[in-house]
Amino acid sequence: MALEDYERPSVAADIVIFTIKNEKLKILLIKRGVEPFIDSWALPGGFIKMDEDLDDSAKRELKEETGVTPKYLEQLYTFGDVKRDPRGRVISITYFALIDYEKSQPKLNAKTDAKEAKWFSINDLPELAFDHKKILSYALKRLKWKFEYTAIAFTFLPEKFTFPQLRMLYEIVFSKKFDKRNFRKKILALNILQETNEKITKVSYRPPQLYKLKENISEIIELI
Amino acid sequence: MALEDYERPSVAADIVIFTIKNEKLKILLIKRGVEPFIDSWALPGGFIKMDEDLDDSAKRELKEETGVTPKYLEQLYTFGDVKRDPRGRVISITYFALIDYEKSQPKLNAKTDAKEAKWFSINDLPELAFDHKKILSYALKRLKWKFEYTAIAFTFLPEKFTFPQLRMLYEIVFSKKFDKRNFRKKILALNILQETNEKITKVSYRPPQLYKLKENISEIIELI
DNA sequence: CCAAAAGTGTTACAAGTACACCCATGA
DNA sequence: TCATGGGTGTACTTGTAACACTTTTGG
8 A cells, every 4th residue: 555556646726816806806817828728717726746735835826826925715625527637637626715905916927837817807707727617616605605604704805994895895795785784783793893083084975984803803703 | 837747646535424323423434454553543535546536536435445335425625734644745635424324334345454444433532543633523513514504414314204313413413402392493494394194113102203305305405 | 065975773574592381102 | 100202382582684864075
């Protein structure tokens, strides 16, 4: 049962990274510079190295290909159908990541196999390489689930944010409107927000109040 | 970017399979017949083959080592820390499986690397090989989650079952008592059960009624 | 003073929880 | 007739959903 007795598959990490910009839910894609699927859009990712843990690999690939560092990262699912990659057996450990929309400017690194890195609105996507469409659909389910049962929405927001901003996130993710009174009541009941005495300025209507997460809440977002 | 340019890790599938027997939650372990961790108890599993999909690999390993065919199987998580296996880089795609307690007699296959296969109560476990304790703890979380948000509990039961049986499952999984009136009300509200006109016999108290899942419900257990 | 979006409170309905007595059976 | 666990209904509490008017600001 020595490890050498077995033929080994290639193992890659691929990342679905979401942000929200201009009131749209977006994901970051790269344009492939190599075969197969050259010039197709695909999820950022690449082969894992033998001396790095899986999460580190996902972070590195994302950083190398797109210059982006996620605020939140978790493993999504492992796809490994025999024929998902025309080059041979490639198992893809996929990741689900989120980034603050203010910090989401991709910077392409020319040294990688990616020709281009670009945010695409989820409603206006190109054809994707490999089985990446399936992966994305899985990631979208996870995103909705996380919004419903955890406080992960805050990772899309800057330190200080308003209720209208937060509500907008939920409205985008679930593609429906939420009543602002009920929404506020529900969030406040979680008892994780702290009012600041600052307001948004330069809006030609009643300016919304800024809130922030209470101290020590940021780390327990998963637990709600 | 040819696949050959990358060193490849070994990839295994390991399975946490649960059953309920004698009012105890149990998992199936094998006693390792080879190094490393020879004579230690471990999750059943083994290296994936190049021509089989991941789920098939998990099913095959389970069958080969323990003779058991799961009623329910889903991917759990992929563990791949650099040093989780002393032999070298081994990534483990883990599975979560359930089996009807009436069909859960393991039959050891002598041709494998397992010396023995045995059900262990979750409250009375031996030391486990590798990082299998961590994997098990993850599987337990998933089990509770599935019980809470899906109708997966029925996979532990035979075709016809009683409310007391079903309630017992929940009490075992959550280690707490449920009020029998409220429990019944909640399950009936799901509208997935059909009363039969049969009862349990040979009990020295009022015999409980047998129920079964409505037609076409078995397949949508995930959706509740 | 107008336009725009923020902020606020009450009522109705549904879901969940707590709780105690009678029933059917085998021994 | 007794012991055992099964079966049932009601009141209370909590959470969710529906809904309309006043407030603050910049232009």
